[in-house]
Amino acid sequence: MKAAAALTNGLWLGASTGAWVRYQRALTRPESTQRDVLARLIAINADSAYGRAHGFAKVRSYEDFCRRVPIVDYDTLEPWVTRIRDGESNVLTDEPVARLVPTSGSSGARKLIPFTRGLQRSFNAAIGAWMLDLVRQYPSITWGPAYWSISPAISAGAEESAAVPIGFDDDSAYLGGIRQRLVEATFAAPSALRLAADTDSFRYATLLCLLRQPELRLISVWHPSFLTLLWDALSNGWNELVADVASGDCQCRDAFPAEVQPLLGATPSPRRARVLEAAGPSEIAKLWPGLEVVSCWGDGQAGLPFRDLQKRHPHVAIQAKGLLATEACISIPFAGRHPIAITSHFFEFADAQGNTCLAHALREGEVYTVIVTTAGGLWRYRLGDLVEVDGFVGATPSLRFLGREGGISDLCGEKLAEPFVTHALEEACRRFHLAPRFALLAPEVGENQNRHYTLFIEGDFPAALLPHLDARLRDNPHYAVCRELGQLKPVHGCRIAADAYEIYCRVMSAPGSRIGDIKPRMLSTRTDWRSHFRRNA
Template sequence: MRARLANAAWALASRPAATAFHRALADPERAQTALLLATLRANANTAYGRAYGFGRVQSLRQFQDAVPVVGWDEVAPYVDRIASGEANVLTAEPVRLLEPTGGSSGGTKWIPYTRTLQTQIRAAVAPWIADLFRSVPASAHGPAYWSVSPAVAQERTAGGLPVGFEDDGAYLSPLHRTLARATLAVPGALRHVADPEAFRYATLRHLVARRDLAVVSVWNPTFLTLLLRPLRAWADRLARDLDRGTLSADVPDAVAAGLRPDPTRAAEVRRLIAQTTTEADLVAALWPRLALVSAWADGHAAGPARSLQALVPQAAFQPKGLIATEGIVTIPLWGHGGGAPALTSHVLEFVPEGGGRPRFAHEVETGARYGVLLTTGGGLTRYRLGDTVEAVGQVAASPLLRFVGRERAVSDRVGEKLHEGHVAQALAALDLDGFSMVAPDDTSAPIRYVLFSDASGLPTAARRLDEALQTNVHYALARRLGQLGPVAAFRVRGDAEAGYLAGCVALGQRLGDVKPTALHRDGGWADRFEGDWVA
């Protein structure tokens, strides 16, 4: 009942922002112009604003003429100045903290967060929540599991700025944060559990206690699949903990706070384990009121998302919008085949795949693909996010967008210019079951690419993959010149998805930043996976 009341209050508090968002969808040019001019006026006297004449810009087109498109290399020197304590660099408003992010495109980046940027993110979360609770009413009838990111070591920059949010809910306003916490099925203190097995067990212990679980929201669909996998193996231990009100894992006291003995639920868990034969049946029986699962489902996450949907048959599935640490690009709307642009959050531009002038939301054409530029209240201006989207339809007067992949996910060891999109198409044509990924092997002579998979028939698959990759003229030339060897095959043993997640974390990514990929540009994966070379 507590969660249901909190959800009702959350939906009510989200309505004003949702109304503004839908008004913007009906007139995207007007909404984006107003947001742009307000942003430029606020920062006209900053170092960046003076350099590019923010104060003289009066229209969307003048903005494009005056201000350059930038990537992280151009932004980093300004962020270094902010980190050292200098004010009025990118924003007139004080920077509250620097949020670290990373990924396949490079090392760690520190994204400046201001109060305005946090407000902009809330302006995107609110319409999603309002639409979700209205479209799937049962999703508001119980508690939710929002996956938590492991805590980063708290540190400060040389200029005294905090690095990283203290908890995931810090993006929300105090009111929304209070309401969201009242719906949590799992305590936020879990982010301080460093051991992966203890983290998984403690999460399941809390989830199994909640028969009324209504929503599960995670980023990577593989994360939830791996989380649920040991349910049956841990059933006796979970039932004992339910019986006693305990948590038999090495975790901080705050993680176990509030647990109470529940012999009725313990008996039910034992009975359901005995009565069910498949994992999907067990999941459906344990959480019969689970109404919604939200996770990535576009790009290379499509396969893992389908596997997850099969594991939670009782729940509706909603793909995530396109969300980055830098800002929010799209918001999922129920019943639409793509995400709606976050028009009340940031100024969005879309660079045509073949080049040309970046388009604003009202200029996007259905069927075309675009790179994304963000202008945010955190000081990023015409910032190339590195993601590619496809316009797949329309909502009101605005485009519906689907994430396709990383814009510049290219591996180029010897001039082969291998793009992730090409590799993803080639892997899809192989129709391999389970996990599959391609990565370079820099230890071989000559260098080669490796198909890492837990599927059968890998020698044939590797040969077919090598042939498919040679439709890229640069890859084909490197093969003919002997600069690249043929694709090799490595059969992954054990839990391939878990090995991939662990490998990415070992490379410095945060768990919440790890995305499925067809092509990983780092080598060394034969040492990270358990398995064998296949000839």
């Protein structure tokens, strides 16, 4: 098993060496690298409908590009995407669109993102550099299988007809070709598990596959709560899981389509079952003694459950992912920071005054919103993510995700922004030594039109947390005035017993999207969260 895993991982890493070398060199020269990326994208797409409409053939510099091409959001691009969906070619790119990938917007409305071979190469450039850097830090992860995020399918409902396929079956399809096959060969659990009829069966089968892999070395998921929910399910089905490891069977086989059921069986392993029985469900280090790295989101709303995961795994490296979206890869974990993926796409950044600048001109400590141009046909696309520069790798800025742009809640003039709320919540949780898996602040309108904010939090918390958080929110002068005038009542609390993030994802998901598509937030402008958490509890 070790030799086979090492061989397969070695082949994939070998295919990624070029990406790592190019990225390592580019980090010292971000300006010229980015201008080369832009020139290449303009040249190869000049004959697209979008390129002709905006005079790509006459673009000779970044300044020309800015004059001719406007900064856009998805609503502006949607008519162009609709033309692609209806079967028209050469719309946003000269290259054919292989798929339209669904993702969720801030309100849950679906967006369809064009995916081309060029965009696939861009993702490979970033992921290859990240993985080779990871192996350089933790060489032993190549000696065993890995668990890569598998999101259970979210029902898409009846899919309307489209000339271009919509969606990917699983995340490994982003890599494509030989890289996809090599990665799938190292999976500790087959991606077909996403087809489970219900979440409990999905978790059971996933745990069963993982327990059958004593040499598990790497776990890569999106939100840290995804993993802690898996570990919680260990205790609930422990005896059945151990029995299935011993027999090679799977007790939830019938919850999967017939074509998936053969994948759930395995060679009986009484010896492994005895090891598991002796360890028990709470000793993760004994279940997988070779587990070395867990990769997951660690910024924004994921910061608190990220620290909870660190406490659960004191002997495992918990690596915060970079900023990766369906539309583009913005930053990657590399050399201990999260530098911009400058070899993958062309980036611009808008500051608080609306001025745009290129990657090499960013200043440490400043906050920007991301604008990206990709090989998939997103031209000066305002991604909506707010980032802070927290340092540099070479001459390339490293970014920390703060939250979503426009995440302003304003019931009566308080103007609470997501980065501010995130900071206040994190400080309050540190004050009371809490690391909740899920925490979300949202406005509510109660009886007699009483307005207040409610902290929806998974698990127990001390009563003193709420007035402390309210005091921190008063650091915002607009919120403080609203509280003094009685327009806003003190912060309320709502305890959620379990599965809060899962419920959040169900509410926020667009048809056809997956859990990994949904970016976590610490502030919502919705006023109906209490009903959703009650209904789905």
